[in-house]
Amino acid sequence: MREIEVFIDTEEIAEFFFHELMKRGFVPNESEVDELADITFDYLLKKCIIDEELDDE
Structure with missing residues (x-):
């Protein structure tokens, strides 16, 4: 199985x-x-x- 990068936006989920x-x-x-x-x-x-990655910003 290959790994793909997926970005989950909770604002987009809420709108959906x-x-x-x-x-x-x-x-x-x-x-x-x-x-x-x-x-x-x-x-x-x-x-x-999914795995949660926190921004270092």
Whole structure:
């Protein structure tokens, strides 16, 4: 298996959840979709799908 580099943007995840929930008739607020994005990121970390790299900036 080869390794690929993937960048996960929680803001992009939050926007995706917002639009998908709206399509399904839900009206989430910003803090709710931000929380879902963070949970999704944590899930990907826990399942070892991604590794977290912290910026040194």
